[in-house]
Amino acid sequence: MATPAHYTGTAIALHWFIAVVLLGQFAFGLALEDIPRGTPERGFYVNLHKSIGILIGLLILLRLAWRLAHKPPPLPDTMAPWQRRAAWFSHAALYICMVALPLSGYLASNFSRHGIKFFNTFRWAPWGPDDKTLYAFFNGAHHLAALLLAIFVFVHVLAVAKHMLIDRDRLLLRMWPQRGAPADQPRSNLPVETR
Ligand code: HEM
Ligand code: HEM
Incomplete structure (x- = not known):
């Protein structure tokens, strides 16, 4: 069977590194809920969460x-138009949530007198006023973006599983590190023997 065209080494490295750190940061955010409010311990861990x-x-x-500067490799020919559209929308949704999460956290922090103490060493004074309504709005957006990201990642993984187990088009290989491949050159869609 033909080896599917794959993403470049840079795209693959960024995809997996960000996936792992995002999952860690997500768990960190949830764990924050267990630290009692108003304690120095909470301040320390919240600032660590903000800094990371x-x-x-x-x-x-x-x-x-x-990603905007590099075209992704062509999708497998076997994919129906609706599947191509679904892939496009779900990837766009993942990117939107990935940007909205840190952005909403950053904005919320700047409408609170606490601001950000970067890695608990130097303090970035907030540039906004201490405004409870704006803080609650951006904090709510942070929670919503976290929930949506979790849902979209779940759907993303289900879609990859469907490709692998039902369509059997080996889609995962498109995003899997390739041994000995040049870092920034996607290979063609041709079978291995003809490359
Ligand atoms: C980049 C990835 C980030 C992820 C995945 C993430 C994830 C989370 C999650 C899952 C929670 C718990 C929300 C809940 O219980 O519903 C949380 C809370 C929080 N996050 Fe983030 N976060 C990120 C970045 C940031 C940034 C950049 C800041 C600020 C500069 C920030 C500030 C906060 C604060 C202050 C809370 C606690 C809110 C509260 O207890 O009301 N986060 N985060
Ligand atoms: C936090 C977790 C994850 C996030 C945020 C994420 C995000 C993304 C995004 C945005 C893309 C589109 C890449 C582009 O065209 O620029 C993508 C592609 C891909 N991801 Fe993930 N991903 C995550 C976890 C995973 C996991 C766990 C798997 C494996 C089951 C996976 C497998 C893939 C594959 C195979 C592609 C290529 C899809 C294609 O060929 O069109 N991802 N991912």
């Missing part, structure tokens, strides 16, 4: 910029 979240947010922006 900002770094992940920058990495996501880098990934998005890189």
Whole structure:
């Protein structure tokens, strides 16, 4: 069977690195709920969550910029038009949630007197007023974006499982590290023997 065309080494590295750190940061966010409010311990961990979240947010922006500048490999010919549209929309939804999550957290922090103490060392004074309504709005957006991301990732994984187990088109290989492949050159859609 033909080896499917695959993403470049850079796209694959960014996809998996961001997937792992996002899952870790997601669990970290949920764990924050168990730390009593108003304690120094909560301040420490919330600032750690904010600091790591900002770094992940920058990495996501880098990934998005890189993606906009590089065309993905063509989808398998066997995919129906509705499947292509579904893939496009679900990937766009994943990117929107990936940007909205850190952005809403960052905005919420700037409408609170706490601001951000980057890695608990230096304080970034908030540029916005201490406004409870705006804070609640962006905090609500942060919670909603986290929930939507979890749902879209679940659907994403189900879609990959359907491709692998039912369609048997080996779609996962498109996003799987390739041994000995040049970092930034996607291979063609041709069978291995003719490459
Ligand atoms: C980049 C990825 C991020 C992910 C995946 C993430 C995820 C989460 C999750 C799952 C929660 C718990 C929400 C809930 O219980 O419904 C949370 C809470 C929180 N996040 Fe994030 N977050 C990210 C980035 C940020 C950033 C950049 C900031 C601020 C600069 C931030 C600030 C907060 C704060 C303050 C809370 C606690 C809110 C509360 O207890 O009311 N997060 N985050
Ligand atoms: C936090 C978790 C994840 C996020 C945010 C995420 C996000 C994305 C995004 C945005 C794309 C589109 C890439 C592009 O065209 O720019 C993509 C593609 C892909 N992802 Fe994920 N992903 C996650 C986890 C996973 C997991 C666990 C798997 C494996 C089951 C997976 C397998 C794939 C595959 C195979 C593709 C390529 C799809 C295609 O060929 O069109 N992803 N992912």
